[in-house]
Amino acid sequence: DQQVKQNSPSLSVQEGRISILNCDYTNSMFDYFLWYKKYPAEGPTFLISISSIKDKNEDGRFTVFLNKSAKHLSLHIVPSQPGDSAVYFCAASERYGGATNKLIFGTGTLLAVQP
Amino acid sequence: NAGVTQTPKFQVLKTGQSMTLQCAQDMNHEYMSWYRQDPGMGLRLIHYSVGAGITDQGEVPNGYNVSRSTTEDFPLRLLSAAPSQTSVYFCASSSTDRMGTDTQYFGPGTRLTVL
Numbered sequence: 001d002q003q004v005k006q007n008s009p010s011l012s013v014q015e016g017r018i019s020i021l022n023c024d025y026t027n028s029m030f031d032y033f034l035w036y037k038k039y040p041a042e043g044p045t046f047l048i049s050i051s052s053i054k055d056k057n058e059d060g061r062f063t064v065f066l067n068k069s070a071k072h073l074s075l076h077i078v079p080s081q082p083g084d085s086a087v088y089f090c091a092a093s094e095r096y097g098g099a100t101n102k103l104i105f106g107t108g109t110l111l112a113v114q115p
Numbered sequence: 116n117a118g119v120t121q122t123p124k125f126q127v128l129k130t131g132q133s134m135t136l137q138c139a140q141d142m143n144h145e146y147m148s149w150y151r152q153d154p155g156m157g158l159r160l161i162h163y164s165v166g167a168g169i170t171d172q173g174e175v176p177n178g179y180n181v182s183r184s185t186t187e188d189f190p191l192r193l194l195s196a197a198p199s200q201t202s203v204y205f206c207a208s209s210s211t212d213r214m215g216t217d218t219q220y221f222g223p224g225t226r227l228t229v230l
Contacts, residue, residue: 006157034218043119043205043221044158089157102173103219105150107157 003027004092006106014114019077021109023090026071032095034103035064035075038087047088048075051095080113087111117141121206121222128196128229136191136225138206146209147189148173148219149181151202158205164189196229203227 005024013019021035031052036044050057050064050073057064063076077084090106122137140147148163150173160173164183178200180192189208193200203226209219 004157009155036221041224043207043223045221046218049218091158102148102160102163103158104160104174105158107155 001026002107003030004090004104004106006090006109008109009107010110010112012112012114013080015082016079019075019080019084019111019113021075021077021088021090021111023073023075023106024071025073025092027092027094027104028071029094030092030104032093033064033066033073034091034093035062036089036091036105037084038089038108044089077111080111082113082115085111085113119206119208119220119222121204121225123225124223126225126227128193128227130197130229132196133192133194134196136193136204136206136227138189138191138222139187140189140206140208140220141187142208142210142220143186144208144210144220145186146219147183148207149179149189149191150205150207151175151200152205152224153202161191161204198229201227201229 034049035047037047038044048059048062066073087108087110089108091103119140145166149161150158152158159175162181164170170181203224205224206222207219
């Protein structure tokens, strides 16, 4: 049973436009959410996170939105750049109520930013 | 500061062989974990450790053993390799910084093929 779902395996956007990556979760005990970025032949790197007490967190070109009632989060990248082309993983944990740091990952979305 | 290192980078095994994937971190992190990444499956947690001498199972622990004798090292052992264990393996470590964000740092991965 996939507790964290990324239903879009791939996304293609033009340079300068907005990229929106989506993630859904089923476990209502998740209280901390993260996005990781992964280039080929490298390990994932942390991008941005949000706790369940917030509905938005911003860091430069990256913004994560959380809709707890819909169990949905999204990552917005604006403006998109060719260097953003990578696989993006959504992850969730029961940070405050369970085993800290134990992450459940989605299946990933491959973002391609076209010049 | 090397971060998280993994050896080897590539390995080919025959069914039934055993081997140990090495993972080390120099950031004095308490938490370490092992994931496997398979196409269409995202990253799945195999085993994790919250400190030296303490380990626990993740989502897919069968066929793997771990131990944590030091803070720095967290080896993953395959006792009798099977083709289903063909995957890319990532080790990660994390600690809670003073802002309360648990960022996991990933190693570069080990690509394992079992024939």
